[in-house]
Amino acid sequence: MSTPSPYAIEMLHITKRFPGIIANDDVTLQLKQGEIHALLGENGAGKSTLMSVLFGLYQPEEGEIYVKGKKVEINDPNVANELGIGMVHQHFKLVECFTVLDNIILGVETTKGGFLQKDEARKKVMALSEKYGLRVDPDAKIQDITVGMQQRTEILKMLYRDNEILIFDEPTAVLTPQEIEELMQIMKNLAAEGKSILFISHKLAEIMAVADRCSVLRKGKYIGTVETKNTTMEELSAMMVGRNVNFHVEKGEAKVGKPVLEVRNMSVASKVHKNNAVKNVSLTVHAGEIVCIAGIDGNGQTEFVYGLTGLEPLVSGSVKMLGEDITKAKIRERSLKGMSHIPEDRHKHGLVLDYSLEDNLVLQRYFEPEFTNKAGFLRRDNIRKYAEKLIAEYDIRSGQGPVTKARAMSGGNQQKAIIAREIDKGPELLVAVQPTRGLDVGAIEGVHKSLISQRDAGKAVLLVSLELDEVMDVPDRILVMYEGEIVGELDPKKTTQEELGLYMAGAKRDEVKA
Amino acid sequence: MKKILKNDGVQSLLASLICILLGLLIGYVVLLFIEPSGAGEAIKAVIKNFLTYNKKESQLKYLGNTLVKAAPLVMCSLSILFSYKVGLFNIGAAGQYCIGIACSLYCALALKLPWWVCTLVAVLGGALAGSISGLLKAYCNVNEVISGIMLNWIILYGTNMLLTNVKEATSPYTKEVARTSAASLLPTLGLGKFFNNNKYVGVSVIAAVVIAVIVWVVLEKTRFGYELRATGGNKNAAKYAGMAEKRNIIVTLAISGALAGLGAAMLYLTSYEQWNCSTSSVPGMGFNGIAAAFLGGLNPIGAILSSFFIQHITAGGAYVDKKIYCAQISDLISSIIIYLCGFVFFMKLMMNKRIAKQEERAQKALAKKAAEGGKEQ
Numbered sequence: 099m100s101t102p103s104p105y106a107i108e109m110l111h112i113t114k115r116f117p118g119i120i121a122n123d124d125v126t127l128q129l130k131q132g133e134i135h136a137l138l139g140e141n142g143a144g145k146s147t148l149m150s151v152l153f154g155l156y157q158p159e160e161g162e163i164y165v166k167g168k169k170v171e172i173n174d175p176n177v178a179n180e181l182g183i184g185m186v187h188q189h190f191k192l193v194e195c196f197t198v199l200d201n202i203i204l205g206v207e208t209t210k211g212g213f214l215q216k217d218e219a220r221k222k223v224m225a226l227s228e229k230y231g232l233r234v235d236p237d238a239k240i241q242d243i244t245v246g247m248q249q250r251t252e253i254l255k256m257l258y259r260d261n262e263i264l265i266f267d268e269p270t271a272v273l274t275p276q277e278i279e280e281l282m283q284i285m286k287n288l289a290a291e292g293k294s295i296l297f298i299s300h301k302l303a304e305i306m307a308v309a310d311r312c313s314v315l316r317k318g319k320y321i322g323t324v325e326t327k328n329t330t331m332e333e334l335s336a337m338m339v340g341r342n343v344n345f346h347v348e349k350g351e352a353k354v355g356k357p358v359l360e361v362r363n364m365s366v367a368s369k370v371h372k373n374n375a376v377k378n379v380s381l382t383v384h385a386g387e388i389v390c391i392a393g394i395d396g397n398g399q400t401e402f403v404y405g406l407t408g409l410e411p412l413v414s415g416s417v418k419m420l421g422e423d424i425t426k427a428k429i430r431e432r433s434l435k436g437m438s439h440i441p442e443d444r445h446k447h448g449l450v451l452d453y454s455l456e457d458n459l460v461l462q463r464y465f466e467p468e469f470t471n472k473a474g475f476l477r478r479d480n481i482r483k484y485a486e487k488l489i490a491e492y493d494i495r496s497g498q499g500p501v502t503k504a505r506a507m508s509g510g511n512q513q514k515a516i517i518a519r520e521i522d523k524g525p526e527l528l529v530a531v532q533p534t535r536g537l538d539v540g541a542i543e544g545v546h547k548s549l550i551s552q553r554d555a556g557k558a559v560l561l562v563s564l565e566l567d568e569v570m571d572v573p574d575r576i577l578v579m580y581e582g583e584i585v586g587e588l589d590p591k592k593t594t595q596e597e598l599g600l601y602m603a604g605a606k607r608d609e610v611k612a
Numbered sequence: 613m614k615k616i617l618k619n620d621g622v623q624s625l626l627a628s629l630i631c632i633l634l635g636l637l638i639g640y641v642v643l644l645f646i647e648p649s650g651a652g653e654a655i656k657a658v659i660k661n662f663l664t665y666n667k668k669e670s671q672l673k674y675l676g677n678t679l680v681k682a683a684p685l686v687m688c689s690l691s692i693l694f695s696y697k698v699g700l701f702n703i704g705a706a707g708q709y710c711i712g713i714a715c716s717l718y719c720a721l722a723l724k725l726p727w728w729v730c731t732l733v734a735v736l737g738g739a740l741a742g743s744i745s746g747l748l749k750a751y752c753n754v755n756e757v758i759s760g761i762m763l764n765w766i767i768l769y770g771t772n773m774l775l776t777n778v779k780e781a782t783s784p785y786t787k788e789v790a791r792t793s794a795a796s797l798l799p800t801l802g803l804g805k806f807f808n809n810n811k812y813v814g815v816s817v818i819a820a821v822v823i824a825v826i827v828w829v830v831l832e833k834t835r836f837g838y839e840l841r842a843t844g845g846n847k848n849a850a851k852y853a854g855m856a857e858k859r860n861i862i863v864t865l866a867i868s869g870a871l872a873g874l875g876a877a878m879l880y881l882t883s884y885e886q887w888n889c890s891t892s893s894v895p896g897m898g899f900n901g902i903a904a905a906f907l908g909g910l911n912p913i914g915a916i917l918s919s920f921f922i923q924h925i926t927a928g929g930a931y932v933d934k935k936i937y938c939a940q941i942s943d944l945i946s947s948i949i950i951y952l953c954g955f956v957f958f959m960k961l962m963m964n965k966r967i968a969k970q971e972e973r974a975q976k977a978l979a980k981k982a983a984e985g986g987k988e989q
């Protein structure tokens with residue numbers, strides 16, 4: 099015990115079971131002092147579970163944890179905190195109606211005579227924010243800020259607590275390419291200062307760029323750890339899924355048909371400021387093509403989709419689908435006309451977390467005669483059969499199959515369930531907002547294939563994406579949105595990422611006709 | 613054994629039982645403080661209720677009375693739990709119950725209408741009160757708790773005013789339905805003879821059970837229930853899926869109101885109770901419904917059992933020796949127990965924590981043993 103341990107964290111032979119599944123099966127993970135260690139694995143491989151064990155949210159059935167060479171029992175996040183372990187969760191855990199500052203100091207407030215002493219806290223937060231380039235507005239409410247800033251808030255929360263060991267569960271899934279760049283730099287700075295970082299991501303390029311070592315899990319089992327400088331993306335993905343993954347999207351020529359969606363002069367109000375978030379947008383999507391709306395997050399894409407799908411009313415403008423005006427149509431009417439919507443936020447809109455997987459899979463169709471009889475009773479056996487079909491077709495993994503509560507599923511598998519539901523509905527128009535968010539490379543390949551087969555079947559697809567690779571590879575046309583307006587139309591075959599970047603940053607713009 | 617303990621239904625049941633025991637214990641301690649000598653007898657009286665009587669005939673008769681009053685309580689707790697599934701807290705059940713009293717008694721005493729019309733009007737009255745809260749919630753975003761409480765007062769004074777028209781000349785109480793309009797009395801179906809000719813027992817007792825079952829079926833088995841529970845679980849997702857959330861809020865509160873209104877008709881059209889026209893607070897039935905709903909684990913079938921229990925101890929309170937304790941003691945003890953009943957979900961949480969801890973300990977012990985065994989070899 100004379101020499102200090104080279105490891106900040108050692109998790110040895112961890113086993114954690116859930117009903118119907120072994121989420122971690124004899125997993126060993128060693129995090130060196132001051133390194134950035136990536137954790138890679140398919141959706142449902144057990145990454146979040148392993149991190150939750152380290153953070154004291156779950157108790158493992160077997161295995162031991164050492165922090166700086168000392169054996170510890172982490173049976174509560176407070177214990178983790180005392181040991182200097184901090185975590186940014188896959189789905190953030192912020193209080194929506196509190197300000198950024200309040201969220202950061204929540205739980206470790208300094209008080210004097212029962213009153214909050216916020217001034218000192220504010221100073222410390224601003225100093226940290228400055229030092230690491232974590233831009234936040236301390237007085238903005240969480241519900242009003244972008245996911246990027248929410249994440250910076252989560253990071254500041256860890257730093258404010260002087261955590262030395264930082265866990266990031268899929269931090270980049272929700273960020274824009276620019277924000278990802280920034281985050282990588284921040285992580286490198288933190289590591290250079292001696293903090294040790296555990297980092298979960300499905301994006302191999304990021305792992306190669308930022309991590310020193312990478313451990314791979316597959317179906318709950320530990321596969322191995324490699325040094326990133328001695329490996330390739332192909333090798334990593336093969337370790338992870340057990341087969342080679344095709345990174346390139348294969349597709350033939352588009353056979354463009356008649357217009358399916360015609361949006362004219364759409365404006366949608368903003369929730370955060372007085373101006374409209376979407377300004378006078380016109381666009382057309384035809385049968386047999388994939389149109390992608392690209393842009394930096396927060397440039398009106400979310401509001402545009404809300405307006406299009408009927409979640410928010412329009413300030414002005416019109417929407418036509420298959421020649422019929424649906425500007426004022428109810429959400430259900432749009433759905434029955436053949437509009438499907440893979441929502442941006444799977445927990446806010448996409449799922450009823452306390453419903454079983456099967457009940458979530460019929461969320462858009464429960465009222466159809468197949469699932470409800472004439473007397474208004476649910477046809478449970480048909481629902482079960484349908485769910486089993488989708489689960490098999492879309493490889494949705496969970497502990498107990500159709501009856502698993504959505505809450506107990508891994509993030510990526512929740513996403514797969516939504517995609518299955520929306521595509522299997524057989525839509526004329528598929529509105530897919532960040533459909534591959536949080537999916538592993540194998541699943542992304544699958545989703546891209548389904549989007550393209552929709553197109554090839556003569557359906558219209560409107561893709562909204564922040565992912566540059568996806569924007570370049572999948573669609574037939576790219577529309578760039580900047581500050582609520584369409585500022586450019588690009589042909590993915592002819593443009594470059596650099597040119598796209600200029601449009602997205604607002605440095606370049608053309609007149610675009612719908 | 614552990615498997616059984618982890619079952620959700622079993623946990624709810626255990627949690628309810630623990631709450632009941634705690635309530636009785638605290639009630640006992642309070643009695644000890646006031647007057648130690650009679651405490652044991654008093655708490656026994658509360659638990660025994662109709663069993664205090666020695667004669668089988670009397671026991672049956674008073675069991676009948678407890679059933680008659682449990683029926684409306686079942687309805688009130690159904691009213692609470694139905695909206696609760698949709699994420700609404702229908703504190704207005706008390707007022708909806710009260711409007712049910714006003715409607716049924718006025719139809720019976722002033723208009724001398726047949727019982728089924730009186731009942732129907734009470735149901736509609738409750739539904740109306742519920743839908744007012746629903747409309748305010750859906751279109752003006754007024755919290756249903758606030759509008760419910762306000763409506764409770766309005767309805768209470770409205771009821772007092774309306775029923776003053778049909779009260780006895782010499783007392784603040786309304787006339788007896790049995791004497792004024794026999795046609796307005798609920799059918800007894802001859803059930804009274806099983807309860808030593810208790811003339812109040814009748815269709816309401818059976819109806820309460822049947823309606824509880826119907827509520828369960830609607831919530832769990834139908835498309836409508838699926839929508840309602842989805843709205844309660846995640847209203848954004850319900851909206852996204854094209855469910856008519858505004859309509860569902862209004863319909864839910866209207867149904868809740870109808871259930872409470874029906875409860876009132878079930879009691880007052882038996883002539884078991886008369887309304888005091890100078891009452892200064894809404895009847896406690898609606899509020900006890902909250903306790904009954906939670907004690908029953910928010911399950912309609914559970915609500916039947918919990919309502920009977922709560923009514924049982926409330927009635928039992930009347931048998932506490934008034935020579936030793938003041939008259940209010942019976943209400944105090946039953947309210948302590950009812951209060952504790954609200955803690956069922958807290959209990960469940962604590963139980964789950966304990967189970968998790970124990971399992972962990974057991975597993976560690978096992979692991980240790982295995983490790984030691986390994987060494988020996």
Ligand SMILES: Nc1ncnc2c1ncn2[C@@H]1O[C@H](COP(=O)(O)OP(=O)(O)OP(=O)(O)O)[C@@H](O)[C@H]1O
Binds near residue numbers: 121140145148511536
């Ligand atoms: N609270 C829970 N209850 C029951 N099962 C769970 C629970 N949490 C996770 N699981 C199951 O454990 C498995 C591993 O889940 P985990 O969230 O760790 O996956 P992951 O590797 O983080 O996947 P993703 O990349 O999709 O986020 C999944 O099959 C999931 O269904």
Ligand SMILES: [Mg+2]
Binds near residue numbers: 145146147267508509
């Ligand atoms: Mg995860």
